Amino acid sequence: MTQTAITGGCQCGAVRYRAETLGRATICHCRMCQKAFGGFFGPLVTTHGLVWTRGAPAVFASSNKIRRGFCEKCGTPLTYDWGGEVEIAIGTLDDPELAPPALQLRPTDKLSFVERLHVLPWRDDTGDPEMEAFATGIISYQHPDHDTETWPPQASPENDNA
Ligand SMILES: [Zn+2]
Ligand SMILES: [Zn+2]
Numbered sequence: 001m002t003q004t005a006i007t008g009g010c011q012c013g014a015v016r017y018r019a020e021t022l023g024r025a026t027i028c029h030c031r032m033c034q035k036a037f038g039g040f041f042g043p044l045v046t047t048h049g050l051v052w053t054r055g056a057p058a059v060f061a062s063s064n065k066i067r068r069g070f071c072e073k074c075g076t077p078l079t080y081d082w083g084g085e086v087e088i089a090i091g092t093l094d095d096p097e098l099a100p101p102a103l104q105l106r107p108t109d110k111l112s113f114v115e116r117l118h119v120l121p122w123r124d125d126t127g128d129p130e131m132e133a134f135a136t137g138i139i140s141y142q143h144p145d146h147d148t149e150t151w152p153p154q155a156s157p158e159n160d161n162a
Contacts, residue, residue: 076089
């Protein structure tokens, strides 16, 4: 059976990884994950055979037991390392559909509104010329959702740190 490569990386493309297989995917509601991700919870999946194929994450020890990896250039949260097999932030996978969460952790810290997110009304921009023009005018500087030989393909003046 052929298996598609499990790859991913940060938004700027300075850090890229590959994993042999993925383990259990979770969302962690603890306050530390909220802060580390700047989100409502931490979406993480255990990796097996994780290797860095471009660059490597910088590390912040968020506690005496946990080290969190992130891209030093663009700030994307990448890893959660508790001393066992490293967990990867699900949204950084080139295909996050590979890691549907199977378990929720730390209910005591859960934000109250999280349970109501799926019933929020949707904004419908179809037929709004101003919003459609804005959306079609967006040029992404993020790394694409697949491995590349070199990145960025050319200097983008907006992101030139020189
Ligand atoms: Zn980056
Ligand atoms: Zn957590």
